[in-house]
Amino acid sequence: HGVDLLVWIMGSPVKTVFAKAEAKVRDIEVEDTAVAVVTFENGAYGVIEGTTSCNPGETTTFALHGDRGTVIFGDKGLEKWAVSSSRDEVAKPVDVQVEDQALLGSSADPTKVAVQGHRFHVDDLAQAIREDRDPFVTAREARSAVELILAIYESAKTGKEVVMKDFVAGK
Incomplete structure (x- = not known):
């Protein structure tokens, strides 16, 4: 559900998307490797990466980078918080205590999808x-x-950038 979270956090409609996706390693019915570059109407970019083909598997991580700082969080909780009040001020990391907690989900094994969320x-x-x-x-x-x-999926299938307004309108 990282896509839901990305759309919500950005608070701006998606303008375009370009993606590649394939079943590269695992014998499963869906793609095991995908990447998408998303352009938002507000000019921001987003990158979505998803894979169950890396070894060892990795947990889900969200990294938000902007002109006022960086926030990194995911299955392990909050990992980095470095935010400044202005563009001119260098963001200083705050010491973040990450307790070793049970993972909420992991892309490490496609057969172990968490349901807590x-x-x-x-x-x-x-x-x-x-x-x-x-x-x-x-x-x-x-x-x-x-x-x-x-x-x-459409962009990965066609190899072309998809304009969201046209795609949603069925063009």
Whole structure:
């Protein structure tokens, strides 16, 4: 669900995506290696990498780099926080205590997909229905992530950059 998180964190619609994806190593029904370069409407870039073919396997990691600092987090929790209040100030890392915790998920083994994150969202959806409120992640937000994933597949299949507005419109 890293794509969901990326779309939410960026807070800007996706403009274009270019991707490559293949089954390179594992005998599974889906790609085991993929990479996508995403351009957002606000001018920012994002890179999505996913693989179950590296040895040893790696945990999921998100790295956010900007003109005011860097934040790195993932399955192991918060790993780096170095943020400044302005572009002119060099961001100084804050000492981050990462406790060795059970992994929430890992791309190391495609047969061991964690379900803890799904449980939260299913429970929240049920509670939202009972309380007549929007769930934490709305259908509109989920759709943006699904559209990006489908555009990644389209780009990988055609070898061409996909313009999201055209792709979503069916062009």
